[in-house]
Amino acid sequence: MALSSFTTPSGFLLPSIHSAPPFFTEQPNPRTQAQFTAQWTRLILTYARHRKLFMLRVEDAEVAGGDWDEILRNERINRRILPSHLSSLLDTMVASEQAAFEPPKQSRAAIIYWRTPEEWADALHAWAVATGQLNTILTFYEIADPPVPSPLSGIPIPLLRRAVTFLVKSNRAQIISVADGEGVRLFAAK
Template identity: 60%
Template sequence: MALSTVTLPSGFLLPSIHAAPPFFTQQPNATTQASATGHWKRLILAFARFHKLYTLSLADLEDTKSPWANVLRNERINRRLLPPYLSAILQDMNTSNQATFEPPTQKTSVLLYWNTPEQWADILYDWGVSTGQLNTILTFYEITEPALESALSGIPVVLLKKAIVLLQKNGRAQVISVADGEGVKLLPQTSVP
Protein backbone atom coordinates (compact mmCIF):
# COMPACT_ATOMS: atom_id res chain seq x y z
CA MET A 1 0.00 0.00 0.00
CA ALA A 2 1.50 3.31 -1.07
CA LEU A 3 1.51 6.03 1.54
CA SER A 4 -0.46 9.06 0.49
CA THR A 5 -1.82 12.23 2.00
CA VAL A 6 -5.52 12.44 2.78
CA THR A 7 -7.64 15.55 2.86
CA LEU A 8 -10.24 15.42 5.63
CA PRO A 9 -13.77 16.80 5.06
CA SER A 10 -12.69 19.89 7.02
CA GLY A 11 -9.97 20.58 4.44
CA PHE A 12 -7.09 19.59 6.72
CA LEU A 13 -4.40 17.59 4.92
CA LEU A 14 -3.14 14.55 6.83
CA PRO A 15 0.51 13.83 5.96
CA SER A 16 1.43 10.57 4.27
CA ILE A 17 3.13 9.28 7.44
CA HIS A 18 -0.37 9.06 8.96
CA ALA A 19 -0.99 6.10 6.60
CA ALA A 20 2.02 4.16 7.92
CA PRO A 21 0.97 1.52 10.50
CA PRO A 22 4.21 1.88 12.56
CA PHE A 23 3.39 5.57 13.08
CA PHE A 24 0.72 4.50 15.58
CA THR A 25 3.04 2.27 17.62
CA GLN A 26 5.85 3.21 19.99
CA GLN A 27 9.13 2.15 18.45
CA PRO A 28 11.89 0.32 20.36
CA ASN A 29 14.68 2.27 18.63
CA ALA A 30 15.15 5.62 20.41
CA THR A 31 16.11 7.52 17.23
CA THR A 32 13.12 6.19 15.30
CA GLN A 33 10.82 6.95 18.23
CA ALA A 34 12.15 10.51 18.56
CA SER A 35 11.46 11.08 14.86
CA ALA A 36 7.93 9.67 15.15
CA THR A 37 7.23 11.80 18.23
CA GLY A 38 8.40 14.88 16.32
CA HIS A 39 5.99 14.04 13.50
CA TRP A 40 3.15 13.52 15.98
CA LYS A 41 3.82 16.85 17.70
CA ARG A 42 3.86 18.74 14.39
CA LEU A 43 0.68 16.98 13.27
CA ILE A 44 -1.12 17.69 16.56
CA LEU A 45 -0.15 21.37 16.59
CA ALA A 46 -1.00 21.88 12.90
CA PHE A 47 -4.39 20.20 13.35
CA ALA A 48 -5.09 22.23 16.51
CA ARG A 49 -4.19 25.49 14.75
CA PHE A 50 -6.31 24.61 11.69
CA HIS A 51 -9.37 23.84 13.84
CA LYS A 52 -8.66 26.30 16.70
CA LEU A 53 -8.49 23.47 19.23
CA TYR A 54 -6.84 24.31 22.50
CA THR A 55 -6.83 21.02 24.40
CA LEU A 56 -6.02 17.38 23.85
CA SER A 57 -6.60 14.62 26.37
CA LEU A 58 -6.34 10.89 26.70
CA ALA A 59 -10.17 10.82 26.72
CA ASP A 60 -10.09 11.95 23.07
CA LEU A 61 -8.71 8.51 22.18
CA GLU A 62 -11.95 6.76 23.12
CA ASP A 63 -14.38 9.39 21.82
CA THR A 64 -15.15 8.70 18.16
CA LYS A 65 -17.06 12.02 18.04
CA SER A 66 -14.03 13.97 19.26
CA PRO A 67 -12.65 16.51 16.80
CA TRP A 68 -9.38 14.58 17.23
CA ALA A 69 -10.80 11.24 16.03
CA ASN A 70 -9.41 11.49 12.48
CA VAL A 71 -5.93 12.31 13.76
CA LEU A 72 -5.62 9.85 16.63
CA ARG A 73 -6.88 6.95 14.52
CA ASN A 74 -6.76 5.84 10.90
CA GLU A 75 -9.67 3.55 10.08
CA ARG A 76 -8.31 2.90 6.57
CA ILE A 77 -5.39 0.96 8.03
CA ASN A 78 -7.19 -0.10 11.24
CA ARG A 79 -4.77 1.74 13.53
CA ARG A 80 -5.09 4.10 16.47
CA LEU A 81 -2.87 5.58 19.13
CA LEU A 82 -2.97 3.77 22.45
CA PRO A 83 -3.12 5.69 25.76
CA PRO A 84 0.52 5.03 26.82
CA TYR A 85 1.82 6.36 23.50
CA LEU A 86 -0.37 9.49 23.54
CA SER A 87 0.60 10.01 27.17
CA ALA A 88 4.29 9.91 26.19
CA ILE A 89 3.65 12.40 23.35
CA LEU A 90 1.78 14.77 25.70
CA GLN A 91 4.63 14.52 28.21
CA ASP A 92 7.16 15.33 25.49
CA MET A 93 5.06 18.30 24.34
CA ASN A 94 4.96 19.56 27.92
CA THR A 95 8.72 19.14 28.31
CA SER A 96 9.40 21.00 25.06
CA ASN A 97 6.98 23.87 25.94
CA GLN A 98 4.59 23.01 23.11
CA ALA A 99 1.84 22.29 25.64
CA THR A 100 1.25 22.37 29.36
CA PHE A 101 -0.72 20.03 31.58
CA GLU A 102 -3.97 21.79 32.46
CA PRO A 103 -4.85 21.65 35.22
CA PRO A 104 -1.21 21.22 36.24
CA THR A 105 -2.02 18.61 38.89
CA GLN A 106 -2.82 15.89 36.32
CA LYS A 107 -1.05 14.26 33.36
CA THR A 108 -3.97 13.32 31.07
CA SER A 109 -4.92 16.62 29.42
CA VAL A 110 -2.86 19.42 27.92
CA LEU A 111 -3.38 22.98 26.82
CA LEU A 112 -1.77 23.16 23.39
CA TYR A 113 0.62 25.95 22.41
CA TRP A 114 0.08 26.18 18.66
CA ASN A 115 0.80 29.78 19.51
CA THR A 116 3.10 30.26 22.48
CA PRO A 117 1.95 32.47 25.36
CA GLU A 118 4.40 35.10 24.04
CA GLN A 119 2.76 34.96 20.61
CA TRP A 120 -0.69 35.21 22.21
CA ALA A 121 0.49 38.27 24.15
CA ASP A 122 1.51 39.95 20.89
CA ILE A 123 -1.76 38.91 19.21
CA LEU A 124 -3.75 40.33 22.14
CA TYR A 125 -1.82 43.59 22.12
CA ASP A 126 -2.04 43.98 18.33
CA TRP A 127 -5.79 43.28 18.51
CA GLY A 128 -6.15 45.97 21.19
CA VAL A 129 -4.26 48.48 19.02
CA SER A 130 -6.16 47.63 15.81
CA THR A 131 -9.57 47.83 17.49
CA GLY A 132 -8.81 51.01 19.42
CA GLN A 133 -8.95 49.28 22.80
CA LEU A 134 -5.85 50.83 24.38
CA ASN A 135 -6.60 52.39 27.78
CA THR A 136 -9.98 50.65 27.81
CA ILE A 137 -10.89 48.15 30.49
CA LEU A 138 -11.87 44.87 28.85
CA THR A 139 -13.35 41.85 30.56
CA PHE A 140 -11.92 38.48 29.67
CA TYR A 141 -15.32 37.65 28.14
CA GLU A 142 -15.09 40.65 25.80
CA ILE A 143 -11.72 39.39 24.60
CA THR A 144 -12.59 35.69 24.26
CA GLU A 145 -16.10 36.29 22.87
CA PRO A 146 -15.82 39.54 20.90
CA ALA A 147 -18.73 40.92 18.87
CA LEU A 148 -16.66 40.42 15.72
CA GLU A 149 -14.68 37.18 15.36
CA SER A 150 -10.98 37.67 16.04
CA ALA A 151 -7.85 35.58 16.48
CA LEU A 152 -8.68 35.59 20.20
CA SER A 153 -12.20 34.20 19.83
CA GLY A 154 -12.54 31.13 22.01
CA ILE A 155 -9.10 31.33 23.61
CA PRO A 156 -9.22 29.64 27.03
CA VAL A 157 -9.04 32.10 29.91
CA VAL A 158 -6.07 30.25 31.40
CA LEU A 159 -4.09 30.89 28.20
CA LEU A 160 -5.34 34.49 28.00
CA LYS A 161 -4.10 35.06 31.55
CA LYS A 162 -0.65 33.73 30.63
CA ALA A 163 -0.52 36.24 27.77
CA ILE A 164 -1.66 39.08 30.01
CA VAL A 165 1.02 38.28 32.61
CA LEU A 166 3.64 38.61 29.87
CA LEU A 167 2.17 41.94 28.76
CA GLN A 168 2.22 43.13 32.37
CA LYS A 169 5.90 42.29 32.68
CA ASN A 170 6.81 44.66 29.85
CA GLY A 171 4.37 47.41 30.86
CA ARG A 172 1.83 46.86 28.09
CA ALA A 173 -1.09 45.73 30.30
CA GLN A 174 -2.60 46.12 33.72
CA VAL A 175 -5.02 43.68 35.37
CA ILE A 176 -8.08 45.46 36.72
CA SER A 177 -10.78 44.17 39.06
CA VAL A 178 -14.21 44.38 37.44
CA ALA A 179 -17.69 43.44 38.66
CA ASP A 180 -17.49 39.95 37.14
CA GLY A 181 -13.93 39.22 38.31
CA GLU A 182 -10.91 40.42 36.36
CA GLY A 183 -10.32 42.51 33.32
CA VAL A 184 -7.35 44.00 31.58
CA LYS A 185 -6.35 47.44 30.40
CA LEU A 186 -3.95 47.45 27.48
CA LEU A 187 -1.50 50.32 27.85
CA PRO A 188 0.18 52.31 25.07
CA GLN A 189 3.83 51.47 24.64
CA THR A 190 6.11 54.20 25.78
CA SER A 191 8.89 55.05 23.41
CA VAL A 192 12.40 55.21 24.77
CA PRO A 193 14.30 58.37 23.72
Protein backbone atom coordinates in the same frame (compact mmCIF):
# COMPACT_ATOMS: atom_id res chain seq x y z
CA MET B 1 0.04 -0.15 0.88
CA ALA B 2 2.08 2.78 -0.33
CA LEU B 3 2.41 5.75 2.01
CA SER B 4 0.42 8.68 0.74
CA SER B 5 -0.84 11.99 2.03
CA PHE B 6 -4.58 12.37 2.52
CA THR B 7 -6.92 15.33 2.84
CA THR B 8 -9.41 15.03 5.71
CA PRO B 9 -13.05 16.14 5.52
CA SER B 10 -12.05 19.37 7.33
CA GLY B 11 -9.55 20.14 4.56
CA PHE B 12 -6.41 19.25 6.55
CA LEU B 13 -3.63 17.55 4.58
CA LEU B 14 -2.32 14.59 6.56
CA PRO B 15 1.34 13.77 5.93
CA SER B 16 2.20 10.44 4.31
CA ILE B 17 3.61 9.09 7.61
CA HIS B 18 0.01 9.06 8.87
CA SER B 19 -0.66 6.08 6.59
CA ALA B 20 2.16 4.01 8.15
CA PRO B 21 0.80 1.56 10.77
CA PRO B 22 3.92 1.82 13.02
CA PHE B 23 3.29 5.56 13.40
CA PHE B 24 0.34 4.78 15.68
CA THR B 25 2.30 2.64 18.18
CA GLU B 26 5.15 3.42 20.52
CA GLN B 27 8.39 2.11 19.08
CA PRO B 28 10.99 0.11 21.03
CA ASN B 29 13.87 1.79 19.19
CA PRO B 30 14.50 5.16 20.93
CA ARG B 31 15.71 6.87 17.74
CA THR B 32 12.62 5.79 15.78
CA GLN B 33 10.36 6.78 18.66
CA ALA B 34 12.03 10.21 18.88
CA GLN B 35 11.43 10.78 15.16
CA PHE B 36 7.80 9.68 15.42
CA THR B 37 7.30 11.87 18.49
CA ALA B 38 8.64 14.89 16.60
CA GLN B 39 6.29 14.11 13.69
CA TRP B 40 3.31 13.60 16.01
CA THR B 41 4.09 16.90 17.76
CA ARG B 42 4.22 18.76 14.46
CA LEU B 43 1.00 17.06 13.33
CA ILE B 44 -0.84 17.93 16.56
CA LEU B 45 0.31 21.57 16.45
CA THR B 46 -0.58 22.13 12.78
CA TYR B 47 -3.93 20.36 13.13
CA ALA B 48 -4.80 22.38 16.24
CA ARG B 49 -4.01 25.59 14.33
CA HIS B 50 -6.04 24.40 11.33
CA ARG B 51 -9.10 23.58 13.44
CA LYS B 52 -8.48 26.27 16.11
CA LEU B 53 -8.47 23.60 18.81
CA PHE B 54 -6.97 24.47 22.18
CA MET B 55 -7.43 21.39 24.39
CA LEU B 56 -6.24 17.84 23.84
CA ARG B 57 -7.21 15.15 26.33
CA VAL B 58 -5.91 11.61 26.64
CA GLU B 59 -9.56 10.51 26.36
CA ASP B 60 -9.66 11.98 22.84
CA ALA B 61 -7.75 8.87 21.71
CA GLU B 62 -10.81 6.78 22.63
CA VAL B 63 -13.60 9.06 21.40
CA ALA B 64 -14.77 8.24 17.89
CA GLY B 65 -16.08 11.28 16.05
CA GLY B 66 -14.38 13.80 18.38
CA ASP B 67 -12.56 16.98 17.38
CA TRP B 68 -9.22 15.16 17.13
CA ASP B 69 -10.50 12.02 15.43
CA GLU B 70 -9.12 12.95 11.98
CA ILE B 71 -5.53 12.70 13.18
CA LEU B 72 -5.73 10.27 16.11
CA ARG B 73 -7.28 7.58 13.89
CA ASN B 74 -6.73 6.28 10.40
CA GLU B 75 -9.65 4.10 9.38
CA ARG B 76 -8.03 3.45 5.98
CA ILE B 77 -5.36 1.32 7.72
CA ASN B 78 -7.49 0.43 10.77
CA ARG B 79 -5.20 2.19 13.27
CA ARG B 80 -5.62 4.61 16.15
CA ILE B 81 -3.28 6.01 18.74
CA LEU B 82 -3.62 4.42 22.17
CA PRO B 83 -4.31 6.63 25.21
CA SER B 84 -0.98 5.65 26.79
CA HIS B 85 0.87 6.76 23.65
CA LEU B 86 -1.05 10.04 23.51
CA SER B 87 -0.27 10.59 27.19
CA SER B 88 3.43 10.15 26.45
CA LEU B 89 3.19 12.63 23.57
CA LEU B 90 1.48 15.19 25.83
CA ASP B 91 4.24 14.74 28.43
CA THR B 92 6.86 15.44 25.76
CA MET B 93 5.00 18.48 24.43
CA VAL B 94 4.65 19.94 27.94
CA ALA B 95 8.35 19.29 28.67
CA SER B 96 9.27 21.19 25.48
CA GLU B 97 6.80 24.02 26.27
CA GLN B 98 4.60 23.28 23.27
CA ALA B 99 1.68 22.58 25.60
CA ALA B 100 0.72 23.01 29.25
CA PHE B 101 -1.31 20.70 31.43
CA GLU B 102 -4.64 22.28 32.30
CA PRO B 103 -5.66 22.17 35.00
CA PRO B 104 -2.12 22.01 36.42
CA LYS B 105 -1.00 19.06 38.58
CA GLN B 106 -2.59 16.44 36.30
CA SER B 107 -1.43 14.90 33.05
CA ARG B 108 -4.63 13.95 31.22
CA ALA B 109 -5.48 17.24 29.48
CA ALA B 110 -3.34 19.99 27.99
CA ILE B 111 -3.65 23.32 26.26
CA ILE B 112 -1.89 23.03 22.92
CA TYR B 113 0.37 25.97 22.07
CA TRP B 114 -0.19 26.23 18.33
CA ARG B 115 0.70 29.82 19.13
CA THR B 116 3.04 30.43 22.04
CA PRO B 117 1.82 32.58 24.93
CA GLU B 118 4.15 35.32 23.61
CA GLU B 119 2.50 35.13 20.18
CA TRP B 120 -0.93 35.29 21.83
CA ALA B 121 0.24 38.37 23.76
CA ASP B 122 1.16 40.06 20.47
CA ALA B 123 -2.17 38.99 18.92
CA LEU B 124 -4.06 40.38 21.93
CA HIS B 125 -2.23 43.68 21.77
CA ALA B 126 -2.70 43.97 17.99
CA TRP B 127 -6.43 43.22 18.42
CA ALA B 128 -6.72 45.91 21.11
CA VAL B 129 -5.02 48.47 18.88
CA ALA B 130 -7.10 47.51 15.80
CA THR B 131 -10.42 47.65 17.69
CA GLY B 132 -9.72 50.78 19.73
CA GLN B 133 -9.61 48.87 23.02
CA LEU B 134 -6.44 50.49 24.38
CA ASN B 135 -6.91 51.99 27.88
CA THR B 136 -10.25 50.19 28.19
CA ILE B 137 -10.78 47.70 31.00
CA LEU B 138 -11.82 44.35 29.53
CA THR B 139 -12.67 41.19 31.41
CA PHE B 140 -10.94 38.01 30.34
CA TYR B 141 -14.36 36.70 29.33
CA GLU B 142 -14.94 39.69 27.00
CA ILE B 143 -11.64 38.96 25.28
CA ALA B 144 -12.16 35.19 24.99
CA ASP B 145 -15.83 35.43 23.98
CA PRO B 146 -16.30 38.74 22.17
CA PRO B 147 -19.61 39.69 20.52
CA VAL B 148 -17.76 39.97 17.19
CA PRO B 149 -15.47 37.00 16.46
CA SER B 150 -11.79 37.83 16.74
CA PRO B 151 -8.48 35.98 16.53
CA LEU B 152 -8.82 35.50 20.29
CA SER B 153 -12.29 33.91 20.21
CA GLY B 154 -12.32 30.73 22.24
CA ILE B 155 -8.89 31.17 23.80
CA PRO B 156 -8.81 29.36 27.16
CA ILE B 157 -8.59 31.74 30.13
CA PRO B 158 -5.38 30.12 31.49
CA LEU B 159 -3.65 30.72 28.14
CA LEU B 160 -5.03 34.26 28.02
CA ARG B 161 -3.59 34.84 31.51
CA ARG B 162 -0.16 33.69 30.34
CA ALA B 163 -0.37 36.05 27.36
CA VAL B 164 -1.42 38.96 29.58
CA THR B 165 1.54 38.21 31.88
CA PHE B 166 3.91 38.86 28.96
CA LEU B 167 2.14 42.14 28.22
CA VAL B 168 2.38 43.18 31.89
CA LYS B 169 6.13 42.44 31.91
CA SER B 170 6.60 44.65 28.85
CA ASN B 171 4.45 47.47 30.33
CA ARG B 172 1.77 47.01 27.68
CA ALA B 173 -0.94 45.83 30.09
CA GLN B 174 -2.16 46.00 33.66
CA ILE B 175 -4.26 43.39 35.44
CA ILE B 176 -7.28 44.96 37.16
CA SER B 177 -9.69 43.47 39.70
CA VAL B 178 -13.26 43.87 38.50
CA ALA B 179 -16.59 42.93 40.08
CA ASP B 180 -16.86 39.58 38.30
CA GLY B 181 -13.20 38.51 38.40
CA GLU B 182 -10.17 39.91 36.67
CA GLY B 183 -9.76 42.26 33.81
CA VAL B 184 -6.96 43.82 31.86
CA ARG B 185 -6.17 47.28 30.59
CA LEU B 186 -3.98 47.36 27.52
CA PHE B 187 -1.61 50.25 26.80
CA ALA B 188 0.12 51.47 23.66
CA ALA B 189 3.55 49.96 23.09
CA LYS B 190 6.33 51.97 24.66
